[in-house]
Amino acid sequence: MEGKRLPARSRPEPHSSDAENERRLVRLAQSGDTAAYEELVRIHQPRLLAVVGGILRRNQDVEDVAQQVLVKAYLSLKRFDLRSAFGTWLYKIAVNECWDYFRKKKVRRLVYEADLSEEQLRQIEVVPAHTGGASRSREDAGSRALQRQLLDRLLGELDETDRSMLVMKEVTGFTVEEIGKVFGLNVNTVKVRLFRARGRLVEAYHRRLERRPGSDSRRS
């Protein structure tokens, strides 16, 4: 078992003054102040793009979907009752918008059915622990790109919720509490779902390794 895990990319919890400032901006925006909403867009833009990008997996429509999320949020801002943080509400809209995108476009299978070539899979062998190649992969931009491609395909084998939760936790640095608020689940349920989703992800990874011709069992 590996004890040292790559640092989680987390965003510090907003200070209470930040939270208060955000509530003030939301109230102003609710009364029609577009400059206040513009400020909210500026604050949440990086994280929103990371969430949408993480779920859509570098799809060319990431910015369009994120833009659609922000327009939708603005148009229904009057219905937002400030009981939760604006960000939680916004990311909930974002996750739903991403799922709608997949349903409308029906792209998920088309994108992820295509498999990696033999050569690509051979290069991605840097990932598992027994190869000891994680640092090598970090040095090699090409390998990193391939590793991202592999992850795209592995995530494509998970269901929408598992996939979104894992991306939010591992890529965007959401805390389990934040994920719970977005999905309306308690913290322990989020932890269990994340834990099981990780298992399914690695299971998919092992299946891929085993499908390779001439491969022996690579499980550690």
Add this chain to the structure above:
Amino acid sequence: MFSWNERGCRKYQVRMEDYLGAAPEAVESDLELTTHLRGCSRCRESFAAAQLSGRLFSAEEPEVQPSEAFVTRVMASIREEQARLFAPAAVWRPLEALASRFALVAAVVLLALSVFLGEFAPALRQPDMGASTEIAGDWPEPPAQPATQDEVLMSLAEAENGI
């Protein structure tokens, strides 16, 4: 491999998720979990898999550079959407849509009605007595019928004389 039926494993899954980023010593200090892991091969495997999953994400680059162009685009899109929704013409837009649908329905009803009338109306129509009166108006008045014997004789005589 990853279908846990044992209820007991769920609470350890919560704890294993917590320990994913922790040092091995931290896990070892949790005697209850360590004991469970020794006796549950499924949890042992899944813990190892969960740790590997972190490495699968190691190439991710989540940092997205803030872009002023994106903010500008979003705000322009909002203004556009507002203009579309609150323009004066927008008030009538639902009515326009309704009117066109109404016109279509009316046309279909009229067509159906005319076909129905054309096909079935003659059979259903009652004989129109008024029409015979009108026709009669176009023809010469028939001679009045003689009411008495004298009138009969007079009419025969007139016929004989060619009047």
